[in-house]
Amino acid sequence: MTTDDVHHPAARTASRRARPRPADDPPVVLITGASSGIGASTAVRLAAAGWRLLLSGTDQARLDAIAARTGGRPLPADLAKPDGAQRLAEAAVGAAGRVDALVASAGLGWRGPFAQTPADTLDRMLEVNLAAPLRLARLLLPGMLERDRGRIVLLGSMAGQVGVRDEAAYAATKAGLTMFAESLWYELRGTGVGVRLILPGAVETPFFAARGTPYQRERPRPVQPDAVAGLVLAALTTDRDRFFLPHWLDFPARLHGAAPGLFRRMASRFG
Numbered sequence: 001m002t003t004d005d006v007h008h009p010a011a012r013t014a015s016r017r018a019r020p021r022p023a024d025d026p027p028v029v030l031i032t033g034a035s036s037g038i039g040a041s042t043a044v045r046l047a048a049a050g051w052r053l054l055l056s057g058t059d060q061a062r063l064d065a066i067a068a069r070t071g072g073r074p075l076p077a078d079l080a081k082p083d084g085a086q087r088l089a090e091a092a093v094g095a096a097g098r099v100d101a102l103v104a105s106a107g108l109g110w111r112g113p114f115a116q117t118p119a120d121t122l123d124r125m126l127e128v129n130l131a132a133p134l135r136l137a138r139l140l141l142p143g144m145l146e147r148d149r150g151r152i153v154l155l156g157s158m159a160g161q162v163g164v165r166d167e168a169a170y171a172a173t174k175a176g177l178t179m180f181a182e183s184l185w186y187e188l189r190g191t192g193v194g195v196r197l198i199l200p201g202a203v204e205t206p207f208f209a210a211r212g213t214p215y216q217r218e219r220p221r222p223v224q225p226d227a228v229a230g231l232v233l234a235a236l237t238t239d240r241d242r243f244f245l246p247h248w249l250d251f252p253a254r255l256h257g258a259a260p261g262l263f264r265r266m267a268s269r270f271g
């Protein structure tokens with residue numbers, strides 16, 4: 001696959017309007033959450049694959065470090081602010097002229113009884129995990145549809161597929177992304193633009209330190225962020241639109257969909 005393949009599978013079947021891209025004009029990807037974990041690993045992967053990177057986060061020093069490593073352009077933005085997504089989308093288009101793909105990886109969690117969730121943490125989860133990806137997609141989709149090529153890649157979570165005790169708000173934001181992707185899929189069918197959903201279980205990143213509680217479950221075992229980055233690349237370059245990691249998480253997700261009562265009993269018993 002070439003870097004341009006992000007545009008080809010859907011565009012070949014769906015579009016006769018898409019103009020071929022010159023070989024010296026690599027596709028442009030905006031990665032949120034690029035200063036850490038999955039977003040940072042994705043930046044490294046996509047840089048190696050020849051993409052032009054626009055990298056977003058709030059920690060300027062970590063963002064600069066990943067930009068220096070990948071040749072990407074740092075675009076700091078606080079996505080917890082209501083105008084954060086708009087400012088970022090404008091900065092991205094201003095910096096590169098267009099955005100061919102969005103990888104929405106910025107996110108945060110919190111673990112504990114829902115009623116004890118700190119109010120500002122709840123607001124930040126809603127803004128960063130759910131509202132910001134939707135706002136960025138709304139702002140960037142028109143350009144993609146105009147060019148008849150593009151990808152929206154969302155970092156969902158297994159938590160948003162089946163629900164997790166003591167992670168109600170986080171799971172709700174991720175379930176929102178799942179239904180957003182599911183619904184947008186109908187709209188984008190037949191265009192050269194696609195929406196993709198990455199559904200990891202646990203990933204070894206600073207996510208757990210940032211939320212203040214370690215990962216304590218036995219299963220699924222945490223995977224490395226580079227494995228998730230590999231799936232993001234696949235999401236950009238193939239027609240698959242849903243990626244579980246590990247792959248077997250597909251089974252509990254299906255079981256929950258088909259028999260939620262049975263799933264709950266098993267989850268309560270086996271954790």
Ligand SMILES: NC(=O)c1ccc[n+]([C@@H]2O[C@H](COP(=O)([O-])OP(=O)(O)OC[C@H]3O[C@@H](n4cnc5c(N)ncnc54)[C@H](OP(=O)(O)O)[C@@H]3O)[C@@H](O)[C@H]2O)c1
Nearest residue numbers: 033035036037038057058059079080106107202203205207
């Ligand atoms: N780790 C897991 O087990 C796991 C499992 C399933 C899904 N996910 C999802 O994968 C995504 C990436 O998580 P990760 O594991 O890579 O976590 P991480 O290492 O903690 O990275 C989180 C990223 O989100 C950014 N972010 C947080 N608040 C922000 C804000 N207000 N404005 C802009 N950016 C903000 C952070 O930027 P700064 O540090 O610069 O603020 C950081 O780059 C998240 O959406 C997460 O929900 C993670």
